[in-house]
Amino acid sequence: MDIGDSVIEVSELRRRYGPEGDKGFEAVRGVSFTVARGELFALLGTNGAGKTSTVELLEGLARPSGGRVRVLGHDPFEERSAVRPRVGVMLQEGGFPSDLTVTETVRMWAGCTTGARPVGEALGLVGLVGRGDVRIKQLSGGERRRLDLALALLGRPEVLFLDEPTTGLDPEARHTTWELVRRLREEGTTVLLTTHYLEEAEALADRVAIMREGRIVTSGAPGEVIGAYPARIRFAMPVGWFVGDLPPLAELGVVRHEETGGRIELQTRELQRTLTGLLVWAREQGIELEGLDARTASLEEAFLAIAGAGPDAGAGMSAGAATAAAGAGARRGE
Numbered sequence: 001m002d003i004g005d006s007v008i009e010v011s012e013l014r015r016r017y018g019p020e021g022d023k024g025f026e027a028v029r030g031v032s033f034t035v036a037r038g039e040l041f042a043l044l045g046t047n048g049a050g051k052t053s054t055v056e057l058l059e060g061l062a063r064p065s066g067g068r069v070r071v072l073g074h075d076p077f078e079e080r081s082a083v084r085p086r087v088g089v090m091l092q093e094g095g096f097p098s099d100l101t102v103t104e105t106v107r108m109w110a111g112c113t114t115g116a117r118p119v120g121e122a123l124g125l126v127g128l129v130g131r132g133d134v135r136i137k138q139l140s141g142g143e144r145r146r147l148d149l150a151l152a153l154l155g156r157p158e159v160l161f162l163d164e165p166t167t168g169l170d171p172e173a174r175h176t177t178w179e180l181v182r183r184l185r186e187e188g189t190t191v192l193l194t195t196h197y198l199e200e201a202e203a204l205a206d207r208v209a210i211m212r213e214g215r216i217v218t219s220g221a222p223g224e225v226i227g228a229y230p231a232r233i234r235f236a237m238p239v240g241w242f243v244g245d246l247p248p249l250a251e252l253g254v255v256r257h258e259e260t261g262g263r264i265e266l267q268t269r270e271l272q273r274t275l276t277g278l279l280v281w282a283r284e285q286g287i288e289l290e291g292l293d294a295r296t297a298s299l300e301e302a303f304l305a306i307a308g309a310g311p312d313a314g315a316g317m318s319a320g321a322a323t324a325a326a327g328a329g330a331r332r333g334e
């Protein structure tokens with residue numbers, strides 16, 4: 001695998017719906033990125049940020065209104081026949097005839113796919129063995145999603161586009177899908193993923209790009225994106241002790257602190273130094289810091305900060321909370 005070999009190249013990409021001017025809407029506003037062979041690249045963003053509009057251009061489903069896209073060296077819209085057989089696509093909404101069974105659907109799809117996997121193998125990949133005789137209309141939402149994925153994998157694609165592949169899956173099915181995506185990536189498949197589950201991007205992606213209002217506002221390895229945001233230490237002081245009793249916070253490397261309902265939160269870019277200083281001080285004083293909890297920022301916190309809200313606004317979840325938070329400006333420019 002030559003990691004320098006770009007499989008997807010996107011440069012100054014634009015997509016406008018409708019006419020120029022106020023009557024139209026530009027959903028993608030000059031997006032650029034590359035994805036190397038064997039890499040897993042995740043496109044993140046709030047609802048309406050332009051992820052699907054971008055991915056559809058990469059899939060060759062529409063012609064860009066500006067900029068350039070290359071997939072496997074070809075223009076996916078103009079040279080569809082060169083690109084399509086080498087690419088697997090899982091759209092947000094798969095549309096199947098609802099009276100067909102699962103096996104009939106896979107067979108029908110296989111008939112249009114060169115070098116298709118056997119039906120049993122495709123169903124085995126996504127855990128649908130034993131559901132072959134079930135009609136599409138009787139499948140659960142999660143099972144349909146898994147069937148979508150099986151169809152995207154049918155032709156053993158070199159490049160896989162996964163648009164929100166685990167939406168509607170229960171936690172177990174989501175983790176099984178992650179394992180499958182990891183395995184495909186290890187086998188050399190290049191994957192472009194959009195997701196609202198930030199832990200999914202953190203678990204799977206080599207690189208992420210966060211979109212907002214049609215632009216990429218931050219990109220990099222998850223660790224790089226997260227690294228731009230401070231770690232946090234939380235604890236409560238014992239009765240009779242106050243935040244003012246702590247050693248000078250700046251000397252501990254604390255960049256921000258808050259006290260809410262007796263719980264103290266320190267933010268730091270040097271977690272080890274701050275934590276060591278704090279613990280040494282507590283031992284010297286002979287006190288215990290109650291409920292002590294120290295951790296680095298998560299991709300979710302970085303995402304929420306980029307979307308314009310405080311990290312706490314999204315504690316526990318990504319998509320819905322992040323959407324609600326997406327009012328103010330991004331902190332980091334492209």
Ligand SMILES: Nc1ncnc2c1ncn2[C@@H]1O[C@H](COP(=O)(O)OP(=O)(O)OP(=O)(O)O)[C@@H](O)[C@H]1O
Nearest residue numbers: 017018025027045046047048049050051052053054
């Ligand atoms: N066919 C269309 N005509 C006009 N506007 C559209 C059309 N399709 C999408 N849009 C608008 O383009 C913007 C980007 O939509 P897009 O579906 O690409 O966002 P997204 O990031 O994929 O969102 P989500 O996370 O909700 O799927 C939205 O404001 C949407 O309303």
